[in-house]
Amino acid sequence: MDQRQLFLRHVAQTSQAPMLVEVARAEGCYLYAPDGKRYLDLISGIGVSNVGHCAPEVVAAVQAQAARYMHTMVYGEFVLTPQVALATLLADQLGPTLDNVYFVNSGSEAVEGALKLAKKFTGRSEIIAFHNSYHGSTHGALSVTGAPGLKEGYGPFLPGVTFVEFGSHAAIDAIHEGVAAVIVEPIQGEAGVRLGTRNWLYALRTRCDITGTLLIFDEIQTGFGRTGDLFAFQGLGVIPDILLMAKGMGGGMPIGAFVSRQEVLQVLTHDPVLGHITTFGGHPVNCAAALAVLNKILDERLVERVATLETIIRQELNVPGVLELRGKGLLYAAEVGEFDRVLRVIARCLEHGVITDWFLHCNTAIRIAPPLVISEDELRDGLRILAAAISAES
Numbered sequence: 587m588d589q590r591q592l593f594l595r596h597v598a599q600t601s602q603a604p605m606l607v608e609v610a611r612a613e614g615c616y617l618y619a620p621d622g623k624r625y626l627d628l629i630s631g632i633g634v635s636n637v638g639h640c641a642p643e644v645v646a647a648v649q650a651q652a653a654r655y656m657h658t659m660v661y662g663e664f665v666l667t668p669q670v671a672l673a674t675l676l677a678d679q680l681g682p683t684l685d686n687v688y689f690v691n692s693g694s695e696a697v698e699g700a701l702k703l704a705k706k707f708t709g710r711s712e713i714i715a716f717h718n719s720y721h722g723s724t725h726g727a728l729s730v731t732g733a734p735g736l737k738e739g740y741g742p743f744l745p746g747v748t749f750v751e752f753g754s755h756a757a758i759d760a761i762h763e764g765v766a767a768v769i770v771e772p773i774q775g776e777a778g779v780r781l782g783t784r785n786w787l788y789a790l791r792t793r794c795d796i797t798g799t800l801l802i803f804d805e806i807q808t809g810f811g812r813t814g815d816l817f818a819f820q821g822l823g824v825i826p827d828i829l830l831m832a833k834g835m836g837g838g839m840p841i842g843a844f845v846s847r848q849e850v851l852q853v854l855t856h857d858p859v860l861g862h863i864t865t866f867g868g869h870p871v872n873c874a875a876a877l878a879v880l881n882k883i884l885d886e887r888l889v890e891r892v893a894t895l896e897t898i899i900r901q902e903l904n905v906p907g908v909l910e911l912r913g914k915g916l917l918y919a920a921e922v923g924e925f926d927r928v929l930r931v932i933a934r935c936l937e938h939g940v941i942t943d944w945f946l947h948c949n950t951a952i953r954i955a956p957p958l959v960i961s962e963d964e965l966r967d968g969l970r971i972l973a974a975a976i977s978a979e980s
């Protein structure tokens with residue numbers, strides 16, 4: 587059996603029609619197949635490779651830390667330099683109310699930790715979440731995910747979760763003194779890139795302050811420069827009580843975090859002790875990678891490139907087959923109207939060496955989320971192939 591057949595036989599599948607791109611290596615904005623065919627990655631491995639694939643600084647940090655020490659003891663007991671340096675640099679960037687970091691392995695685990703933390707800190711059990719949200723695939727995260735289709739067959743879910751309309755006044759009115767947390771993506775990603783307005787997010791913030799509810803921002807997809815600020819909340823000027831991150835954080839290594847202030851996070855340390863524990867969370871090699879990612883973003887001012895690159899997306903996708911172009915920074919959805927058309931466009935792009943995708947809750951739009959390090963020419967070339975595919979399929 588060849589590699590693809592072995593893959594189909596022995597690697598558990600998540601869909602009945604996998605893309606089956608065989609990857610021999612990856613570098614910068616490109617993936618390379620064994621036969622040398624090159625693919626421009628316009629989705630950054632779904633929001634992960636913000637600093638590009640195999641960024642030399644990240645590879646060097648991983649190699650150096652792997653040779654120094656890897657896993658030593660479950661998270662939170664030993665003093666490990668890569669964790670300390672990363673938490674300190676993050677705290678520096680996030681400001682005085684987001685200065686205590688709990689490292690985990692993935693986005694879903696950050697969501698799980700944050701939900702537990704909010705319940706424990708407030709002594710309340712109710713959660714408010716939003717229709718069309720996506721927070722992950724584990725049971726708690728799926729419980730606050732507002733997509734009935736994705737949840738079929740996996741219930742029952744966590745009790746006490748109320749779903750409200752993203753951007754609505756009803757959402758503000760739903761927050762009361764029994765609500766532990768509101769969990770929201772300031773920009774909904776998997777809904778097909780829907781932007782929360784500053785006024786609405788500010789109204790959520792204000793209502794949470796009045797009711798003593800913790801406001802959780804899931805920036806797992808929008809973080810690390812993706813939308814033109816290091817984190818979207820910084821551009822919006824609305825500060826959450828708990829910030830969630832993962833995806834782009836490790837430059838390709840698996841790491842996430844939930845971040846709050848020390849007064850909040852310290853409730854995990856007592857009554858009972860070990861309120862949230864994780865064997866591999868904050869793995870030194872992953873923290874070293876994440877430190878290299880954040881340093882690269884800051885040193886090379888990658889966030890400042892985003893506005894120019896965004897202009898290119900707006901220019902190149904201003905074509906008849908694109909019915910609506912939604913997004914911010916380097917997170918865009920190009921509406922093409924039908925799922926079949928989306929699939930044909932993706933296939934045509936793949937043939938021409940460009941990787942795109944759709945969205946979990948929006949299968950009528952094409953996802954555009956290139957690495958922040960993409961050159962203007964690379965982006966233009968990739969988008970022209972995409973625009974041509976959309977025209978051809980319209």
Ligand code: PMP
Nearest residue numbers: 692693694720721722775806807
């Ligand atoms: N929250 C958001 C907003 C996401 O986009 C994702 C992943 N698509 C997750 C949570 C879950 O992250 P993970 O797949 O790392 O568990």
